[in-house]
Amino acid sequence: MRSPRSPFLWLIDKECRELLVSRAWWVLLLGMGPLVGLSFIGAVRTYAEVSGLNGTSGGVGEALSPLIGVWAPTFSACELVAVFLLPFVAIRLVSGDRQSGALKLESQQGMSPLVRIAAKSLVLMGGWLVAMLVPFSAILLWISYGGSAYPPELVTLTAGHLLNAGLTIGLAAAMASVTEHPSTAAILTLSVTVGTWILSFIGAVQGGWWERAAGYTPAALVAEFQHGLARLDTVLIAMVLILAGLGLSAVWMGLGTDVKQRVYRSASVVLLAAGSIFACTFLNASWDTSESRGNSFPETDERALRQIHGPLRITAHLAQEDPRRADLESRALSKLRRVMPNLQVRYVSATSIGLFEQTNAGYGEIWYELGGRRTMSRATTAEGVLESIYSLAGVKPPAEDDEAVFRGHPLARPAKGAGTLFYGVWPGLTLASGLLVRRRFK
Amino acid sequence: MLFEVKGLSKRFGRIAALADVGFQVRAGEVLGLIGPNGAGKSTLFECLAGVLPSDGGAMHAGGRIVDVRARRSLLFYVPDGIAPWPEQPVRWALDFTIGFLGGRAELREEVVEQLDLGELLRQPVGTLSKGQRKRVLLGIGLLTSQPALLIDEPFEGLDLRQARDIAAALRVHAARGRTLFLSIHQISDAARFCDRFVLLSNGRVCGEGTVSELAGLSGAEPNLEEVFLALT
Numbered sequence: 001m002r003s004p005r006s007p008f009l010w011l012i013d014k015e016c017r018e019l020l021v022s023r024a025w026w027v028l029l030l031g032m033g034p035l036v037g038l039s040f041i042g043a044v045r046t047y048a049e050v051s052g053l054n055g056t057s058g059g060v061g062e063a064l065s066p067l068i069g070v071w072a073p074t075f076s077a078c079e080l081v082a083v084f085l086l087p088f089v090a091i092r093l094v095s096g097d098r099q100s101g102a103l104k105l106e107s108q109q110g111m112s113p114l115v116r117i118a119a120k121s122l123v124l125m126g127g128w129l130v131a132m133l134v135p136f137s138a139i140l141l142w143i144s145y146g147g148s149a150y151p152p153e154l155v156t157l158t159a160g161h162l163l164n165a166g167l168t169i170g171l172a173a174a175m176a177s178v179t180e181h182p183s184t185a186a187i188l189t190l191s192v193t194v195g196t197w198i199l200s201f202i203g204a205v206q207g208g209w210w211e212r213a214a215g216y217t218p219a220a221l222v223a224e225f226q227h228g229l230a231r232l233d234t235v236l237i238a239m240v241l242i243l244a245g246l247g248l249s250a251v252w253m254g255l256g257t258d259v260k261q262r263v264y265r266s267a268s269v270v271l272l273a274a275g276s277i278f279a280c281t282f283l284n285a286s287w288d289t290s291e292s293r294g295n296s297f298p299e300t301d302e303r304a305l306r307q308i309h310g311p312l313r314i315t316a317h318l319a320q321e322d323p324r325r326a327d328l329e330s331r332a333l334s335k336l337r338r339v340m341p342n343l344q345v346r347y348v349s350a351t352s353i354g355l356f357e358q359t360n361a362g363y364g365e366i367w368y369e370l371g372g373r374r375t376m377s378r379a380t381t382a383e384g385v386l387e388s389i390y391s392l393a394g395v396k397p398p399a400e401d402d403e404a405v406f407r408g409h410p411l412a413r414p415a416k417g418a419g420t421l422f423y424g425v426w427p428g429l430t431l432a433s434g435l436l437v438r439r440r441f442k
Numbered sequence: 443m444l445f446e447v448k449g450l451s452k453r454f455g456r457i458a459a460l461a462d463v464g465f466q467v468r469a470g471e472v473l474g475l476i477g478p479n480g481a482g483k484s485t486l487f488e489c490l491a492g493v494l495p496s497d498g499g500a501m502h503a504g505g506r507i508v509d510v511r512a513r514r515s516l517l518f519y520v521p522d523g524i525a526p527w528p529e530q531p532v533r534w535a536l537d538f539t540i541g542f543l544g545g546r547a548e549l550r551e552e553v554v555e556q557l558d559l560g561e562l563l564r565q566p567v568g569t570l571s572k573g574q575r576k577r578v579l580l581g582i583g584l585l586t587s588q589p590a591l592l593i594d595e596p597f598e599g600l601d602l603r604q605a606r607d608i609a610a611a612l613r614v615h616a617a618r619g620r621t622l623f624l625s626i627h628q629i630s631d632a633a634r635f636c637d638r639f640v641l642l643s644n645g646r647v648c649g650e651g652t653v654s655e656l657a658g659l660s661g662a663e664p665n666l667e668e669v670f671l672a673l674t
Contacts, residue, residue, distance in 0.1 A: 007541065007544070010538060010541035013538075014530075014538060014542070017529075017530055017534070018529070018530075021529040021530075100524065100526050100568075101521060101525060101526050102524070102526035104488075104491075104519070105520075105521075105526055105582065106543075108491060108493070108514055108518055108543070109542055109543050109544070110511065255492070255494070256492040256493055256494060258495040261495075
């Protein structure tokens with residue numbers, strides 16, 4: 001007589017049990033409450049001050065977007081936890097079988113290592129969703145204050161943090177399977193994370209391909225989602241990286257294969273992933289889900305820009321670390337790329353900081369070229385860039401649509417009850433649940 | 443004959459752990475794999491079970507080569523010295539064996555009784571003593587459904603009484619037609635319990651057969667210890 005439940009469900013049951021008795025996961029849950037609380041209370045206080053609490057003048061526009069003012073800082077606690085705590089939970093779940101010897105028994109079942117690592121990943125993602133109940137409870141608290149919540153941007157933000165957690169799980173799983181000992185896996189996982197920070201730093205200083213590569217690091221991914229922007233290339237690259245991590249983990253988790261074969265298979269996974277990532281970089285679809293349309297020009301401008309079909313070349317004489325270049329990128333070019341796929345941007349500078357180039361005649365100039373015509377401007381604002389493009393294309397600038405302008409959602413309310421919830425109730429609940437569940441499952 | 447192993451070899455760098463190992467396993471027998479520490483007994487079992495890649499050799503059954511994947515329906519290997527799922531209770535480990543490893547649920551109560559696991563059912567595997575853990579591992583092995591069961595050091599960590607009880611339990615399962623292939627380094631245990639023997643020394647098979655067959659081969663007295671000393 002065989003068990004009526006399928007082996008896969010037994011495996012899920014086992015992984016759930018292993019997660020529930022994992023101290024690392026309970027510590028993650030315990031830490032999540034105060035971290036989210038600290039961020040949320042600080043964000044709500046600042047938001048209230050900007051909204052006019054304590055006699056300060058009322059603010060307008062993007063400053064009063066809950067996405068930027070409250071959700072981005074509140075959910076940033078998830079990023080911190082994903083970097084510093086989640087790897088330990090994932091490594092514990094993946095390498096535990098090898099450490100205890102259970103892998104030798106389980107591998108005789110014949111189930112593919114890929115299916116087995118998929119089961120572990122599903123359970124880890126489930127565990128991460130439980131941890132995300134903390135920021136979700138912050139949303140409910142915010143709504144109870146009378147705050148505004150715009151579902152599309154919240155969904156995007158959540159998706160970004162789920163992808164980021166997926167990246168951590170993929171990386172940690174790969175490291176836990178490749179290495180013999182969990183501590184080595186933890187060191188390597190954190191080393192890769194630090195490596196991505198170094199890449200971001202080099203990208204900020206060197207620009208070019210470094211900057212492009214830095215745009216696909218987990219930190220950059222989360223930053224985009226925190227602004228309500230979902231880019232197809234970023235999402236697909238993140239998914240390729242997650243699958244590559246899990247694939248590598250499966251290659252090294254399987255017993256009975258010699259090292260040479262594993263190395264060949266790993267190289268195949270890496271090559272396939274590299275090819276897929278390269279292909280994904282050519283995709284430029286994106287969706288601005290923010291209520292404030294912070295990643296887009298006004299709709300009237302976007303309609304006008306879509307009428308301009310020729311390739312637009314922009315040559316900006318601005319050094320990598322010149323703050324005007326950052327302004328130009330964030331206020332105009334990042335939005336322009338989303339509307340005009342034929343846009344080519346080139347930065348020209350002799351140094352990375354540009355401090356000693358200020359006296360050069362052409363420094364600071366931004367040249368626009370369209371259909372053989374050229375014009376120059378020094379403006380780095382969205383309005384200045386659009387004006388140059390319209391004049392070059394001979395298009396009449398559209399009239400400003402006052403009704404479409406995002407006015408923000410001011411809310412001058414203190415974060416009442418948040419301290420009790422995040423510093424008291426959540427840790428207490430976690431501790432009590434942890435003790436009860438560990439006792440129940442042992 | 444249940445299966446035959448031919449030319450099995452395994453190297454760890456410069457060290458040949460197994461060299462051209464070959465022997466036969468007959469259906470329903472209790473076969474003892476005996477040899478000193480470091481002879482390659484565990485390596486042989488792991489290669490057969492496919493949890494360690496071998497460098498050469500093959501397993502044959504019914505006139506065909508049995509690849510690693512197909513071996514999973516033929517044999518199950520119980521390693522020595524592991525504590526699987528240490529945080530989970532014994533009860534769950536047995537249920538998991540039935541559910542995930544395709545074990546036989548109808549044997550559960552019998553195995554629990556035979557191995558005296560009743561009082562351990564609620565205890566996490568990781569908190570058990572060496573002997574208790576060995577009994578749980580044997581329970582896991584006995585619940586599996588493959589016709590051949592390979593057990594690495596089944597009596598390791600057990601006291602005399604437990605070893606005798608467990609030997610009796612294993613005998614019951616062997617009498618029902620289950621083939622037991624046991625790696626044993628204690629010659630006296632092996633002599634008491636096994637029908638036939640494979641003698642392994644320095645990764646090579648030095649002899650295969652019953653005590654009298656081996657005695658004939660070595661010219662020693664029909665005593666397993668003497669045979670072992672003469673052949674290894």
